[in-house]
Amino acid sequence: xxxxxxxxxxxxxxxxxxxxxxxxxxxxxxxxxxxxxxxxxxxxxxxxxxxxxxxxxxxxxxxxxxxxxxxxxxxxxxxxxxxxxxxxxxxxxxxxxxxxxxxxxxxxxxxxxxxxxxxxxxxxxxxxxxxxxxxxxxxxxxxxxxxxxxxxxxxxxxxxxxxxxxxxxxxxxxxxxxxxxxxxxxxxxxxxxxxxxxxxxxxxxxxxxxxxxxxxxxxxxxxxxxxxxxxxxxxxxxxxxxxxxxxxxxxxxxxxxxxxxxxxxxxxxxxxxxxxxxxxxxxxxxxxxxxxxxxxxxxxxxxxxxxxxxxxxxxxxxxxxxxxxxxxxxxxxxxxxxxxxxxxxxxxxxxxxxxxxxxxxxxxxxxxxxxxxxxxxxxxxxxxxxxxxxxxxxxxxxxxxxxxxxxxxxxxxxxxxxxxxxxxxxxxxxxxxxxxxxxxxxxxxxxxxxxxxxxxxxxxxxxxxxxxx
Amino acid sequence: xxxxxxxxxxxxxxxxxxxxxxxxxxxxxxxxxxxxxxxxxxxxxxxxxxxxxxxxxxxxxxxxxxxxxxxxxxxxxxxxxxxxxxxxxxxxxxxxxxxxxxxxxxxxxxxxxxxxxxxxxxxxxxxxxxxxxxxxxxxxxxxxxxxxxxxxxxxxxxxxxxxxxxxxxxxxxxxxxxxx
Numbered sequence: 001x002x003x004x005x006x007x008x009x010x011x012x013x014x015x016x017x018x019x020x021x022x023x024x025x026x027x028x029x030x031x032x033x034x035x036x037x038x039x040x041x042x043x044x045x046x047x048x049x050x051x052x053x054x055x056x057x058x059x060x061x062x063x064x065x066x067x068x069x070x071x072x073x074x075x076x077x078x079x080x081x082x083x084x085x086x087x088x089x090x091x092x093x094x095x096x097x098x099x100x101x102x103x104x105x106x107x108x109x110x111x112x113x114x115x116x117x118x119x120x121x122x123x124x125x126x127x128x129x130x131x132x133x134x135x136x137x138x139x140x141x142x143x144x145x146x147x148x149x150x151x152x153x154x155x156x157x158x159x160x161x162x163x164x165x166x167x168x169x170x171x172x173x174x175x176x177x178x179x180x181x182x183x184x185x186x187x188x189x190x191x192x193x194x195x196x197x198x199x200x201x202x203x204x205x206x207x208x209x210x211x212x213x214x215x216x217x218x219x220x221x222x223x224x225x226x227x228x229x230x231x232x233x234x235x236x237x238x239x240x241x242x243x244x245x246x247x248x249x250x251x252x253x254x255x256x257x258x259x260x261x262x263x264x265x266x267x268x269x270x271x272x273x274x275x276x277x278x279x280x281x282x283x284x285x286x287x288x289x290x291x292x293x294x295x296x297x298x299x300x301x302x303x304x305x306x307x308x309x310x311x312x313x314x315x316x317x318x319x320x321x322x323x324x325x326x327x328x329x330x331x332x333x334x335x336x337x338x339x340x341x342x343x344x345x346x347x348x349x350x351x352x353x354x355x356x357x358x359x360x361x362x363x364x365x366x367x368x369x370x371x372x373x374x375x376x377x378x379x380x381x382x383x384x385x386x387x388x389x390x391x392x393x394x395x396x397x398x399x400x401x402x403x404x405x406x407x408x409x410x411x412x413x414x415x416x417x418x419x420x421x422x423x424x425x426x427x428x429x430x431x432x433x434x435x436x437x438x439x440x441x442x443x444x445x446x447x448x449x450x451x452x453x454x455x456x457x458x459x460x461x462x463x464x465x466x467x468x469x
Numbered sequence: 470x471x472x473x474x475x476x477x478x479x480x481x482x483x484x485x486x487x488x489x490x491x492x493x494x495x496x497x498x499x500x501x502x503x504x505x506x507x508x509x510x511x512x513x514x515x516x517x518x519x520x521x522x523x524x525x526x527x528x529x530x531x532x533x534x535x536x537x538x539x540x541x542x543x544x545x546x547x548x549x550x551x552x553x554x555x556x557x558x559x560x561x562x563x564x565x566x567x568x569x570x571x572x573x574x575x576x577x578x579x580x581x582x583x584x585x586x587x588x589x590x591x592x593x594x595x596x597x598x599x600x601x602x603x604x605x606x607x608x609x610x611x612x613x614x615x616x617x618x619x620x621x622x623x624x625x626x627x628x629x630x631x632x633x634x635x636x637x638x639x640x641x642x643x644x645x646x647x648x649x
Contacts, residue, residue, distance in 0.1 A: 007632050008604045014585050015605055018500030026499075026513050027491055030520050034484060 048371040048379035052424050055438050059461050231276045235435055235466030239268040243292045243458040266291040268362070268460060282368045290388070292458060293357035358393035358411055362386045368423055378425040378433075386417045386441065417441040417457075431469065437462040472536055480528045487524055494537060495520070498544050504601050505548035507590050515551060519544040545606065546616075552594040553617055588638050595619075596631035603628050 242265050270288030277283060366384025390413040421439030428434060442457040478486030498519065502512035522543050530539050589597055598617060602608040603624075610628075614621045 007636055011585055011589070011600075011604055011635070014582050015500075015504065015589075017497075018504065018582070018586075019496035020499045020503055021496050022499040022513060022516055026517050027488070027495070029517050030491065030524075031484070031488070033521055034482070034487065034524060038482065 045371060052379050052422055055422060059438055233274040233466050233468040235272045235464040237270050237272050237288060237462050237464040239460040239462040241266050241268055241458045241460035243294060243456060266293050280370050284366050284368060286364055288362045289359060290362045291357060291359045293355055296354040354395060356395045359391045360388040361391055362388050364419060366419060376427050380423040382423050383420045386419055388415050388417060411447055412445055415443060415445045417443040431467055433466045435464045435466045476527060479524060491520060494540060498540060501541055501544045502548065503586060504589060504605060515548045519547040522547060549598060549616060552598060588635055592631055592634060596627050599624050599627040600631040
């Protein structure tokens with residue numbers, strides 16, 4: 001009969017240092033999953049980059065007050081002490097990259113990512129993983145910080161080393177900074193012009209550095225898991241909206257259906273709070289004050305003292321007849337001056353527009369799916385819905401000067417919209433980024449009735465500055 | 470290339486580095502998987518999941534102790550997750566076990582590694598986990614209780630039951646082959 005101790009001992013002795021080689025299929029499975037993860041990112045990156053680019057181009061048509069100074073500073077880089085106007089380089093992947101960016105005159109920025117064990121193409125670095133490597137900026141003046149030179153090539157890699165390899169020199173630049181997009185995650189080099197003279201002086205310098213960099217074969221930047229650190233972010237939001245409707249009907253009166261109703265450009269401003277659930281998803285909410293307005297054009301307006309009746313009048317081809325049915329508008333005031341044309345002389349006719357504006361407080365609830373892209377450019381798709389609370393509504397006649405007709409009484413004081421759009425984030429540094437967020441929002445149950453099928457929607461470009469923590 | 474460098478490269482998802490880490494450590498870690506799993510197949514699954522976890526969390530390993538120990542911990546946790554979920558409350562009847570006279574398929578000369586390993590694998594999950602953690606990996610009952618979300622008392626009794634079972638099986642086996 002074996003005692004406890006013996007049993008334990010028996011097993012311990014025999015199983016000590018047990019090593020068994022697993023079958024090769026295990027590694028194949030692991031490898032497959034690892035590369036699948038990497039490969040999957042690229043197509044998304046392309047897709048979102050492409051769509052974002054198209055959207056950006058398209059939306060430049062809308063008046064936008066927010067100029068996105070796309071400053072490409074990599075958030076993952078621990079230290080970039082570049083001058084504010086300076087251009088910065090863009091990293092790239094595990095293959096050798098040399099990015100030279102010379103902002104006008106004097107500053108040369110050389111960045112090279114050392115490649116180490118060069119793997120097969122499978123080993124494409126994901127945008128999310130890599131960042132600045134060995135950024136070196138050499139400038140004309142004496143403010144060169146050459147700590148890097150003192151670092152021996154075979155130093156063990158750690159973050160300190162990474163820091164010391166980032167050398168940025170300040171140089172007063174007159175010119176505006178250029179912005180660089182690095183869209184291609186693999187092997188695309190962005191090279192700006194160099195002024196020959198300033199370069200020549202430095203060429204030996206720069207090439208020396210290049211060789212030096214080539215020695216350093218470690219990865220200097222450590223993948224910073226910034227995503228796990230930064231869950232919250234708040235941003236201010238300012239947007240330009242263009243309102244429109246799915247149908248051509250007029251929300252004011254059925255008789256105005258044939259008048260072109262167009263949405264005017266309006267503004268929205270507010271703040272947004274974002275909570276990051278994990279690498280791919282985050283949820284957000286916020287509050288905006290949103291103004292919308294619709295113009296009904298080509299409206300003939302008369303003044304007079306007769307009361308309105310509810311018959312439509314046909315003016316012919318110049319303008320549509322209008323009238324306001326009693327149920328739509330409060331006719332307490334000036335409205336009562338509007339009368340059917342037939343009861344007046346022609347001299348009382350004027351052409352104008354009717355502008356309906358209303359403002360909401362919008363509280364959006366949205367979910368964002370992140371495409372994992374680079375450190376500087378993050379894109380995502382956003383969908384959700386908003387609650388809208390009506391705060392203001394007026395209907396005005398716009399002729400030589402506006403006069404208020406009244407307010408629409410068929411607007412619901414609370415309604416909803418469904419939202420979908422894209423979100424683009426440019427990181428300025430670790431915590432701050434600029435945000436551009438074109439959205440399409442379609443409103444539901446805006447009107448309680450008598451809206452003649454007017455279904456408003458609006459497209460807005462929301463932009464803002466975001467702070468992450 | 471030393472371990473530190475390898476780890477750094479793994480942080481950057483360098484496939485070559487990851488492959489090397491696998492080559493270096495998969496033998497030992499697979500041994501751990503086999504101990505904790507019910508069978509070879511499961512052990513392979515555990516190994517695969519463990520390495521995927523290792524590679525995805527490798528940036529959290531910051532020189533804090535032995536790398537192999539860190540990986541082993543991940544393997545054990547992966548295995549625990551697998552089996553802990555499945556039978557936390559299962560009460561295994563002792564008589565049922567005793568009726569199972571296993572025909573252990575092994576070479577007559579080997580009261581050895583393979584046999585013992587198979588004995589362990591055949592233990593009911595809760596017994597096996599506790600036995601491994603206590604006897605082979607030297608965790609305390611307190612730690613085991615935490616990891617398996619059981620009481621210390623349960624841990625101790627599972628351990629003694631595991632020993633009983635193992636003893637019985639070995640005796641049966643030795644007797645069977647004494648006569649052969």
